[in-house]
Structures are given as C-alpha cells and as structure tokens.
Amino acid sequence: MINITLPDGSVRQYEKGTTAMQIAQSISEGLARNVLAAEVNGEVWDSARAIETDASVKLLTWNDDKGKNTFWHSSAHLLAEALEALYPGIKFGIGPAIETGFYYDVDFGDREFSSDDFKQIEDKMIELAKQKEVFERKAVSKADALAYFEDKGDEYKLDLIKDLEDGKITFYTQGNFTDLCRGPHIPNTSFIKAVKLTNVAGAYWRGDETRKQLTRIYGVTFPKASELTEYLKFIEEAKKRDHRKLGKELELFAFSEKVGMGLPLWLPKGTALRQKLQDFLQRAQIKAGYEPVVTPHIGHKQLYITSGHYEKYGADSFQPIKTPVDGEEFLLKPMNCPHHCEIYKVKPRSYKDLPVRFAEFGTVYRYEQSGELHGLTRVRGFTQDDAHLFCRPDQVKDEFKKVIDLVLYVFKALGFDNFTAQVSLRDPENKSKYIGSDENWALAEAAIIESAAEKGLPTVVELGEAAFYGPKLDFMVKDALGRKWQLGTIQVDYNLPERFELEYTGSDNQKHRPVMIHRAPFGSLERFVAVLIEHCGGQFPLWLAPEQFIVLPVSEKYEEYAQKVLESLNNSDIRGLIDLRDEKVGRKIRDAEVKKMPYMVIVGEKEMESGTISVRKHGGVDLGSISPDEFKDLLIKEITV
Numbered sequence: 001m002i003n004i005t006l007p008d009g010s011v012r013q014y015e016k017g018t019t020a021m022q023i024a025q026s027i028s029e030g031l032a033r034n035v036l037a038a039e040v041n042g043e044v045w046d047s048a049r050a051i052e053t054d055a056s057v058k059l060l061t062w063n064d065d066k067g068k069n070t071f072w073h074s075s076a077h078l079l080a081e082a083l084e085a086l087y088p089g090i091k092f093g094i095g096p097a098i099e100t101g102f103y104y105d106v107d108f109g110d111r112e113f114s115s116d117d118f119k120q121i122e123d124k125m126i127e128l129a130k131q132k133e134v135f136e137r138k139a140v141s142k143a144d145a146l147a148y149f150e151d152k153g154d155e156y157k158l159d160l161i162k163d164l165e166d167g168k169i170t171f172y173t174q175g176n177f178t179d180l181c182r183g184p185h186i187p188n189t190s191f192i193k194a195v196k197l198t199n200v201a202g203a204y205w206r207g208d209e210t211r212k213q214l215t216r217i218y219g220v221t222f223p224k225a226s227e228l229t230e231y232l233k234f235i236e237e238a239k240k241r242d243h244r245k246l247g248k249e250l251e252l253f254a255f256s257e258k259v260g261m262g263l264p265l266w267l268p269k270g271t272a273l274r275q276k277l278q279d280f281l282q283r284a285q286i287k288a289g290y291e292p293v294v295t296p297h298i299g300h301k302q303l304y305i306t307s308g309h310y311e312k313y314g315a316d317s318f319q320p321i322k323t324p325v326d327g328e329e330f331l332l333k334p335m336n337c338p339h340h341c342e343i344y345k346v347k348p349r350s351y352k353d354l355p356v357r358f359a360e361f362g363t364v365y366r367y368e369q370s371g372e373l374h375g376l377t378r379v380r381g382f383t384q385d386d387a388h389l390f391c392r393p394d395q396v397k398d399e400f401k402k403v404i405d406l407v408l409y410v411f412k413a414l415g416f417d418n419f420t421a422q423v424s425l426r427d428p429e430n431k432s433k434y435i436g437s438d439e440n441w442a443l444a445e446a447a448i449i450e451s452a453a454e455k456g457l458p459t460v461v462e463l464g465e466a467a468f469y470g471p472k473l474d475f476m477v478k479d480a481l482g483r484k485w486q487l488g489t490i491q492v493d494y495n496l497p498e499r500f501e502l503e504y505t506g507s508d509n510q511k512h513r514p515v516m517i518h519r520a521p522f523g524s525l526e527r528f529v530a531v532l533i534e535h536c537g538g539q540f541p542l543w544l545a546p547e548q549f550i551v552l553p554v555s556e557k558y559e560e561y562a563q564k565v566l567e568s569l570n571n572s573d574i575r576g577l578i579d580l581r582d583e584k585v586g587r588k589i590r591d592a593e594v595k596k597m598p599y600m601v602i603v604g605e606k607e608m609e610s611g612t613i614s615v616r617k618h619g620g621v622d623l624g625s626i627s628p629d630e631f632k633d634l635l636i637k638e639i640t641v
Contacts (some may be wrong), residue, residue, distance in 0.1 A: 001013045001014065001015060001016065002014055002015070002016050002018070002051065002052070002053060002054050002055070003054040004018075004023060004051070004054075004055060004056075004057050005054075005055070005056045005057070006056075006057060006058075007058050012026075014026075014051075016051075016052055016053075017050040017051070017052060018050070018051055019047060019048050019049060019050055019051065020035065020037075020038030020040065020045065020046075020047040020048075020049070020051070020057060020059060021035060021047040021048055021187065023038075023057060023059070024047070024059050031059065031061075034061045034062065035047050035059050035060065035061060035187075036060050036061055036062065036067040036070050036071055036186045036187070036191065037060045037066070037067060037070040037184045037185070037186065038057055038058065038059050038060055039057070039058040039060060039066060040055050040056070040057055041055050041056055042056075044060065044066050044069075044070060044184050045183075045184050046135070046137055046183055046184040046185055046187075047059075047186075047187055048187060049137065049184070062223050068097075069097045070097075070184055070185060070186055071097075071186055071191065071192070071221065071223070072097035072098070072101055072102040072220070072221065073095075073096065073097040073102060073184075073185065074135060074185040074186045074189070074191075074192070075097075075101075075102050075125075075192055075195070075219065075220075075221040076095035076096065076097065076102040076103065076104050076219075077095065077135070077172065077174060077177065077179055077181070077185070078125050078128060078129060078174070078189055078192060078221075079095070079102070079104050079121070079125060079197075079217065079219055080092055080095055080104050080106075080177060080179060081125075081128055081174065081175055081176065081177035082121050082124035082125045082128060083104070083106060083121065083217075084176075084177055085124060085128075085176070086120065086121065086124055087108060087111060089109065089153075090106055090107060090108055090109065090111075091106070091107040091109075091153070091154045091155065091156055092104065092105070092106055092107075092154060092156060092157065092179070093105030093106065093107070093156045093203075093205055093214050094156075094160070095179075098218075099484070100220060101198065101218060101219055101220030101221070102218070102219055102220070102221075103216050103217060103218045103219070104216070104217055105156075105203050105205070105214040105215070105216050106214060106215045106216075106217060107156065107212065107214050107215070108215055113200070113215055114200065115197075115199075115200050118197040118200075121197060121217075122195045122196065122197055125192070125195045125221075126192075126195055128175060128189060129189040129190060129191075129192040129193070129195075130189075130190065131175065131189065131190075132188045132189060132190040133174040133175040133188055133189045134174065134187065134188045135172050135173075135174045135183075135185035135186065135187070135188065135189075136172065136173045136174070137170055137171075137172055137183055137184075137185075138170060138171045138172075138173065139169070139170050140169050140170065140171050141166060141167075141169070142161065142164065142165075142166035142167075142169055143166075145161050145164075145169050145171070145180065146158060146161055148171075148178070149161065149180070156205065156214075157180050159205075159206075160180060161180065170182060170183060172185055174188075174189060175189075191223055192221050192222075192223070193222065193223055193224055193225055194221060194222040194223075194224065194225045194227065194228035195219065195220075195221050195228075196219060196220050196221075196228055196231070196232070197217060197218065197219040198218045198219055198220060198235075199217075199218040200215060200216065200217055200218070201215075201216045201218070201371070202214070202215065202216065202371060203215075203216040203371055204369070204371065207369055209369065209370070234481060234482075237481060238481055238483075238534070240537065241480075241481070241533070241534040241535075241537045241538070242375075242534065243375055243376060243377075243529070243530040243531075243533040243534050244375040244376075246533050246534075246537070246538040246596075247270070247375070247376070247530075247533065249538075249594065249595070250269065250538055250595060250596060251267050251268075251269050251270070252266075252267060252269055252270030252273060252529075252533075252546075253265060253266050253267055253270045253376065253529075254267060260380070261370055261373055261380070262368055262370075262373045262378070262379045262380030262381065263379065263380055263381045264376060264379055264381070264526060268546075269546040269547070270529075270546070272546040272547075272575075273529065273540070273544060273545075273546050274525055274529065276543070276544050276546075277522070277525065277528070277529070277544070278361055278385075278525070280410075280413070280544075281385055281410065281521065281522070282359075282361075284406060284409060284410075285357075285359045285387065285406075288357075288402065288406060289355075289357055290357040290358070290359040290387055291356075291357060291358055291359065292359055292360065293340065293343055293358045293359070293360050294360060294362075295333070295336060295339035295340070295343070295360060295362060296333070296339070297332065297333055297363060297365075298321065298330045298331060298332055298333060299330060299331060299333055299338065299339060300328075300329075300330055300331075301320055301329040301330060301331055303331075303338045303339070303342070304331055304334070304335075304338060306338065306499055306500060307335070307337065307338040307341070307469075307496060307499060307500070308435050308468065308469060308495075308496075308499060309334055309335055309338070310331070312468050313334060313366075314331075316367060317331065317332075317334050317365075317366055317367050318331065318332045318334075318365055318366075318367045318380075332364075332365035333362070333363075333364050333365060334364055334365060334366050335364060336360055336362040336364060336384060336386040336388070337386075337388055337493075337496060337516070337518055338496075338500070339362075340358045340360070340386075340388040341388075341496055341497070341500040341502060341516075342500070343358055344356060344358070344390050344500075344502055344514075345500065345502060348505065349390075349503070349504040349505070349514070350504060350505050351392055351504055351505065351506045351507055351512070353504065354390060354391050354392050354395065354504060354514060355389050355390060355391035355392075355395055355399055356389070356390045356391075357387060357388075357389045357390075358387060358388050358389075358390075359385075359386070359387035360386050360387070361383050361384070361385055361386070361525070362383065362384055362386050363381060363382065363383045363384075364381070364382065364383075364384060365380060365381050366380060367380060368380055375530055376526040376527060376529055376530035377526075377527050377530045377531075379526050382524040382525070382526040382527070383524060383525045383526065384520050384522075384523070384524050384525075385520050385521060385522040385523075385524075385525065386518075386519075386520050387518075387519050387520070388516055388517070388518055388519075389403070389516070389517040389519070390497070390502065390504075390514040390515075390516055391514060391515055391517065392504070392506075392512070392514065392515070393443075393515055395515075396447045396492060396515050396517070397447055397450060397451050397454075399517055400447060400448065400451040400473075400490060400492065400517060401451050401454065401455055403490050403517065403519045404451065404452070404455050404457065404473070404490065405455075406519075406521055407475060407488045407490070407519075407521045410488070410521040410522070411475070411477065411487075411488070413541075414532060414541065414544075415535070415536065415541065416477045416479075416487070416535070418477065418478040419475050419476060419477040419478065419487075420458050420459065420460055420475075420476045421452055421457040421458065421459045421460075421473055421474070421475055421476075422459070422460050422461075422462055422465070422473070422474040422475070422476050422486075423445075423448055423449055423452060423459050423460070423461045423462070423471070423473060424462050424465035424466050424467075424471060424472045424473070424474050425445055425461060425462070425463050425464075425465070425466050425471050426441060426445075426463070426464065426466040426471065427463050427464035427466075428463065430464070433468060434466065434468050434469070435468060435469055435495050435499075436469065436470070436494060436495035436498070437494075440494035440495060440498075441470075441471070441494075443494060444470050444471050444492035444493065444494055444515075445471045445492075447492050448471055448472070448473050448490075448492055451473075452473060460476075467491055467493075467518075469491075469493050469495045469496055470491050470492050470493035470494065470495060470518075471491065471492060472489050472490060472491035472492075472518075473489065473490045473491075474486050474488070474489050475487055475488035475489070477531070479531060479534060479535040480534075480535050480536070480537070481534070483534075485527075485531045486523070487522065487523050487527070487528060487531060488520065488521045488522065488523055489518075489519070489520055489523060490517065490518070490519045491517065491518040491519070492515065492516075492517055493515070493516040493517070493518060494513075494515055494516075496516050497513050497514050497515065497516050498513060502514055502516075537596075538596045539596050539598070539618060540596075540598075542598050542635065542638045542639050543639040545575075545596075545598050546575070547575055547576055547577055547597065547598075548574055548575045548576055548598050548599065548635060548639075549569065549574070549575075549576040549597065549598060549599040549600070549601055549635070550576060550577055550578065550579055550592050550595075550597045550599075550600055550601065551565055551566045551576065551577070551578040551579070551601045551603065551613075552578075552579050552585055552588045552589065552592065552600055552601065552602045552603070553578070553579075553580070553585075553603050553604070554585045554602065554603065554604035554605075555585075555604070556582070557605075558603050558604055558605070558607075558608055559578075559580060561603055561607070561608040562578055562580075562603050563578065565601060565603060565613055565628055566578050568628050568632075569601075569628060569631070569632055569635075572632050572636070574632060574635050574636070576601075579591075579592070585602060585604075589602075589616065592618075593618060593619075593620075596618060597618060598617070598618050599615060599616070599617055599618070599631075599635070600615070600616040600617075600618075601613045601614070601615055601631065602614040602615075602616060606625075607625065610625070611627065611628075612625045612626060612627055612628075613625070613626065613627070613628055613631060615631055615634075
C-alpha cells in the first residue's frame with residue numbers, strides 16, 4: 001500500500017500502482033468525470049499514470065491553471081492530428097499550450113494556407129474529438145525516436161530529439177497521430193467540446209531568422225460550447241480595446257518602417273500622456289528620497305561584460321558600435337543598472353550615506369525578433385521608470401517594503417486593483433543560468449519572501465523566473481477584461497555590487513559591500529501605456545487624459561464666446577481645445593465621443609446670452625447648463641479625487 005496525501009491534508013491508502021483517476025473515482029464519480037490530469041509531488045502527470053510510491057496528489061480540473069494548460073496542450077495534438085489527416089506529408093515543429101490556448105508550428109511545404117482553411121480544420125478536430133481517442137504515453141529510446149521520425153521524414157522532430165537525453169524520451173499517441181512529447185495529456189479527446197482557430201502567423205524554426213519560416217496556427221478549445229461563446233464575446237471586446245487600434249484613433253503613437261520596426265514614435269497627445277505619467281511618478285519618487293540621474297544611451301562594451309549582461313544577452317542584442325579607434329566598441333544601452341553602479345562609485349560612501357536611491361527614466365534598446373514585436377507591448381526601444389537603491393544589508397527589508405508601497409500607490413492611482421505578487425526565484429535545477437553564490441541568492445530570496453509576507457501581499461512562487469543576477473517580486477495585474485499582465489518589478493541583487501566592487505565604509509571603519517535593489521513600478525512606459533489603454537478602453541482617468549474637454553460652438557457666430565470659455569478654463573490648469581470645423585454640432589459630438597473626450601462643452605445662443613455652457617460627459621451623460629466656474633470646480637474635484 002502507498003499513502004496519498006490530498007490538498008486538504010488528509011491521507012488515504014491505496015494499492016501501489018494506483019492512478020490519479022482511480023483516486024478521483026474513489027472520492028466521487030462526478031469529480032472523476034472532470035479530472036484532466038494530476039499534480040503528483042509538484043509535477044503534472046497523466047491521470048492514468050501509475051503512482052508507485054507515497055505521494056502528495058492534487059487532482060486537476062478545468063478550474064486549475066495547470067488543468068487548462070494540459071487541456072490546451074492536448075488540443076494542440078488534436079490540431080496536429082487533424083492537419084495530418086487533411087494535409088498528408090506535412091511536418092511539425094512544436095505545439096505548446098500558451099496562456100490563452102495553444103499553437104502548433106507547421107511546415108506545409110508548397111501548399112498555400114490561410115485562415116480561410118480554419119473551418120475545415122475545426123470541423124475535423126471536433127470529428128476526431130468525438131471518437132474519444134485515448135492519449136497513450138510510451139517511453140522510447142533515443143535510437144528508436146530518431147528512427148521513427150527519420151522514417152516519417154520530419155526533420156524538425158529530429159532536430160529536437162538530438163538535444164534530448166536517452167532514457168527520458170516519450171511519445172504520445174492518440175488515434176492515428178504520434179508525437180514527440182513529455183506530456184502530460186487529458187484522458188481522451190472527448191473532453192474537447194468546442195474549437196476555435198484564432199490566428200495564423202509566421203514563426204522561424206527555433207526563433208532563428210536564418211532558418212525556415214513555419215506557419216504558426218493559434219487556437220483555443222473549451223469543455224463546453226457555451227464557454228466558447230463567452231470567449232468570442234471577450235475577443236470582440238478585446239479588439240475594441242486593442243491599444244494599437246486606439247493608439248491610432250486617439251493619435252497617441254505611430255510606427256514607421258523608415259524609422260525601424262519596434263521603435264515607437266510618440267505623437268503630441270501620446271507625449272502629453274506619457275509626460276503626465278512621468279511627472280506623477282517623479283513627484284512620488286522625490287518625496288520618497290530618490291535622486292534623479294541621467295545616463296547616456298550607449299556604453300562601452302566592457303561595462304556590460306563587467307555586469308554580465310553581455311555574456312547572457314550579447315548575442316541576441318543590437319550588435320556593437322565600432323568607433324574609429326581600433327578595437328573600441330560600444331553597445332546601445334540594454335540596461336540602466338551598470339551605469340548607476342558607476343554613478344555610485346563616483347565618490348566614497350559611508351554607512352551614514354546609505355541608502356542611496358538613484359532614479360532615471362532611461363531609454364534602453366534590446367533586439368527583439370521581428371515576429372515577436374507587438375505594438376507597444378514588445379518593442380526594441382523603450383523607457384524604463386528605473387531606479388536602483390544601494391543600501392546596507394540591515395536596510396534591505398525596510399527599503400524593499402517602501403518600494404512595495406510605491407508600486408501599490410501607482411496601481412491605486414491608475415485603477416489596477418486586481419493583482420497578484422509573483423515571487424520569481426531561480427531554477428534550483430539549472431543554476432548555470434544565474435550568477436552569484438548560493439549564499440547571496442538565499443539572502444536575496446529570503447528578503448523578498450519576508451517583505452511580501454509582512455506587507456500582506458497575495459503571492460505565488462514561480463521557480464526559474466528570476467533575473468540572472470537576482471530574485472524578484474513581479475506584479476501580475478489583471479485588467480478590466482481579466483487578462484493578466486506583468487507590470488512593475490522589484491529585485492534584490494547581491495551580485496552586481498560584487499562585480500562592480502561597490503563599497504561603503506561601515507561603523508567599524510572597514511569596507512563593506514552594499515546590497516542593490518532594482519525597481520520599476522511601471523516596468524516600461526511603453527508597455528504600461530499599452531496595458532492602461534486596453535484596461536480603460538482609451539478612457540483615461542481625467543487627471544491623465546491628454547485633453548480633458550473640448551469646446552463645441554454650435555455655429556460660427558459663437559466661436560468668439562467659445563474662445564473666451566476655452567481661455568478661462570485653460571488658465572485654470574485644465575487642458576482642453578476647441579473644434580472650429582464647419583460641421584454640425586451633432587457631428588462634432590459624435591467625433592468627440594470616438595476620440596474618448598472626457599467632457600464636451602457646447603455653446604450656442606442661449607449659453608452666450610446667459611454666460612453659461614452646456615456640458616456633456618463622454619458616454620452620453622448630459623450634465624445640463626452650468627457656469628464655466630462650476631464646470632471648472634467639477635473638473636478640479638474629479639482630478640483631485
């Protein structure tokens with residue numbers, strides 16, 4: 001017999017070789033019908049895989065993220081099976097689950113493929129799903145795995161197998177389709193009741209632009225047809241809020257092929273929005289004891305060799321800039337922290353000087369693959385609201401908690417109320433990805449975990465998500481549509497102070513090493529603005545809106561009065577403009593609604609004679625006739641709140 005510990009702490013005994021599905025059946029047939037997979041000692045397994053030793057077991061359903069992940073990975077296999085049935089001889093790359101569904105990279109050879117083919121594939125997937133095909137796991141030797149895909153003629157699978165360790169290779173088969181896969185998978189295909197293919201794009205094999213471009217087919221599936229219906233409604237709303245669409249309509253930013261892919265151009269209204277965000281945070285930072293600094297857009301290659309960035313990211317970044325001096329090379333700045341380390345070293349520091357807090361809205365450059373670029377959320381040049389705190393070891397927790405307070409202040413001001421703090425730690429199984437000693441990592445990780453706990457933050461722990469130089473606390477924010485975004489990050493770093501030989505003189509008159517805290521409440525202004533646009537659908541909080549009102553004269557006769565109203569309001573530090581186009585007022589109102597103008601001020605004969613204005617709020621709310629001073633007070637009150 002083996003002991004199985006369930007999530008509620010209860011322990012049940014079962015025969016050796018019992019499966020998670022059998023455990024579910026012993027609890028409830030209803031539960032068993034919904035089990036997709038199981039977490040066994042922290043690892044996700046097929047529900048039909050035998051458990052041979054004592055274990056902690058969590059049964060996973062559609063309501064668990066890891067259950068959804070298994071469901072969607074199995075759906076990728078179902079997509080591949082349908083594609084192979086419809087397009088014999090095609091070849092497959094990888095087919096992982098992603099946050100909202102799955103994709104599969106496919107080589108169609110000389111065949112043409114487009115979204116026009118989606119319906120036929122979706123129908124085939126449903127047809128196969130109804131056959132209740134079981135996902136069968138089989139361990140294979142490396143030689144047999146290579147032989148299978150050599151015989152099939154699939155060079156992409158052969159390329160993957162070359163990197164795998166013999167004795168740890170598994171195949172999964174459902175119906176007539178066999179794939180190289182670690183698993184796990186759902187019990188059978190009948191769990192998949194609704195299918196929607198969502199997009200088709202190009203993707204270079206293994207992300208290498210020198211290799212063949214495959215066709216990446218995205219999809220999503222559900223255990224109920226009604227959930228697909230809800231999802232499609234969600235997609236329609238997301239399209240309306242797409243920051244790329246709204247950014248163009250609201251004249252916030254643009255891109256130019258002549259300037260370069262992934263390099264945004266901020267238009268006047270977008271610049272005003274961005275500047276308001278920057279001013280807002282800068283005021284809060286100065287109040288919290290930060291000192292503004294400015295560093296160059298480039299740095300000597302040796303700077304990034306010292307920091308470790310060149311070793312980790314040099315091959316994938318913009319290539320070095322050569323100068324007329326033989327052998328001298330510079331890099332576009334990928335990070336601000338090495339520059340701030342050098343600022344710290346400008347003069348001797350005493351323990352009484354610490355903490356030192358340097359803040360910079362610093363623009364950095366990273367070469368992203370062209371296929372990965374996406375509006376403002378994935379760009380090649382972006383501005384971080386970066387700051388680096390240099391403190392004594394005994395100050396780390398207090399400083400870390402103060403930064404948490406600053407991040408929460410930013411989120412509250414911008415309406416991000418739904419978030420989780422993710423404690424991102426290093427992967428204990430792959431320490432070669434990181435720099436620094438085990439001792440320093442243990443200290444840094446403990447500081448983050450304890451600080452988050454003392455602030456009462458809801459947290460999740462993710463292994464392998466740390467920066468290469470230290471663990472971090474990432475803020476995962478849910479927007480108005482329930483989508484999760486990583487905004488804001490705080491990192492504890494014992495390693496860069498060592499690499500740059502940073503010092504301070506302690507109370508014992510000896511030299512000591514400071515600890516460094518990296519933090520960025522916005523993360524990057526570009527990504528933050530993108531998320532903010534989609535979160536509020538382009539209807540920014542009044543204090544942040546580039547233009548807070550627009551004056552709409554009913555006809556040319558009232559333009560002079562409209563100008564006086566505008567000047568009166570603008571003199572009160574309220575931002576607005578006037579629409580002097582030769583259009584009917586109804587058209588002007590409709591256009592102002594499309595532009596998400598917070599308030600419309602309408603003036604005609606009645607308003608001019610009485611010295612009043614008619615006010616309309618975005619969304620069609622009529623506030624009636626009031627004086628300009630009353631309107632001014634209304635706006636100031638809303639801005640202050």
